Amino acid sequence: MTAKRNLLGLAWPALTDFFSELGQPEYRAKQLMEWIYQHGVSDFNRMSNFPKELRQKLEETAVVGAGEVIARQVASDGTIKLAIAFAEQRIVECVILRYHHGITLCLSSQVGCKMGCAFCASGMHGFVDNLTTAEIIEQIWWANQELAVQKQRVGHLVYMGMGEPLDNYLQVVNSIRFANNSSTFNIGMRNITLSTSGLVPRIRQLAEEDLSLTLSVSLHAPVDYLRDQIMPINKRYPLAELISAVREYVRSTRRRVTFEYILLAGFNDQPIHADKLASLLAGILANVNVIPYNEVPGLPWQAPTDKQVRLFMRALEQRGITATLRRELGPEIDAACGQLRRRLQGEE
Numbered sequence: 001m002t003a004k005r006n007l008l009g010l011a012w013p014a015l016t017d018f019f020s021e022l023g024q025p026e027y028r029a030k031q032l033m034e035w036i037y038q039h040g041v042s043d044f045n046r047m048s049n050f051p052k053e054l055r056q057k058l059e060e061t062a063v064v065g066a067g068e069v070i071a072r073q074v075a076s077d078g079t080i081k082l083a084i085a086f087a088e089q090r091i092v093e094c095v096i097l098r099y100h101h102g103i104t105l106c107l108s109s110q111v112g113c114k115m116g117c118a119f120c121a122s123g124m125h126g127f128v129d130n131l132t133t134a135e136i137i138e139q140i141w142w143a144n145q146e147l148a149v150q151k152q153r154v155g156h157l158v159y160m161g162m163g164e165p166l167d168n169y170l171q172v173v174n175s176i177r178f179a180n181n182s183s184t185f186n187i188g189m190r191n192i193t194l195s196t197s198g199l200v201p202r203i204r205q206l207a208e209e210d211l212s213l214t215l216s217v218s219l220h221a222p223v224d225y226l227r228d229q230i231m232p233i234n235k236r237y238p239l240a241e242l243i244s245a246v247r248e249y250v251r252s253t254r255r256r257v258t259f260e261y262i263l264l265a266g267f268n269d270q271p272i273h274a275d276k277l278a279s280l281l282a283g284i285l286a287n288v289n290v291i292p293y294n295e296v297p298g299l300p301w302q303a304p305t306d307k308q309v310r311l312f313m314r315a316l317e318q319r320g321i322t323a324t325l326r327r328e329l330g331p332e333i334d335a336a337c338g339q340l341r342r343r344l345q346g347e348e
């Protein structure tokens, strides 16, 4: 028996080919997309504008979605973390975050991660595989299923979950274009943020894509000798190279870049570090997101005190750096990316 075709995340040409092989006109592909992406329907029998024979044929030959939600954690502030399994060793997480500007989904782009950042749960057990475009898209679909009860939908995407998005470049860029399409989730390009730990050649490539998304660079240390200790990628692309690529990115896209800076107690959280950070970013159209660390069981790093956070923010402000203290959402669930997956796989 041949495997059923997964129609979720299938691009328009492949979808129209699929219907044409069934002897169906092109408009059926459009109708199917409406059912899947606008109405969140995966059961072919509920697709009431399809003739009965077509519904039967679809039942026999196709499915909508390849994964299932195997765990779900809800925090008191409404943050929801979902673990989705596409296969036994293919579990990813996505997190629904409620901000004042709307509902944001934090997506995974890989199973595990190669980057090995010292403070991160996702990288602790290495890399398993890249996600396909369809698997990235399916996370949005499941999040919308979750939100449908409250008649809400995902309006913003941040590629900041498990994995280094630019290390899975093609699938990630395809998924961004797909999610932005008005026939699918219609998520505005300006509502999409892609985060990178600093893959310099890919940042340059991204600048050529003509996507008006927001690039977010995970910096986490203002000088090489500190960044080398927590982010192995820095040995390949040290800060000078990274910052030069970011400057070029801003010049060619005219888009503001965001820098993420996790405050690790006693490591990078002193006013002197804020000062060095300000010097590093001088003249760049940028915003710094300062994130007090969320402690991860099994890792030695600690969260900074409130006082240290205040001093750090003040030092940045005094140097004229636009900085935002990132509100910690859902702190009582396994909030760091990769934590829920580790728990499910018994690695914690």
Ligand code: SF4
Pocket (backbone or CB within 6 Å): 113, 114, 115, 116, 117, 120, 121, 122, 123, 161, 162, 163, 164, 197, 337
């Ligand atoms: S912080 Fe991001 S890039 Fe670094 S190991 Fe974790 S998932 Fe990978």
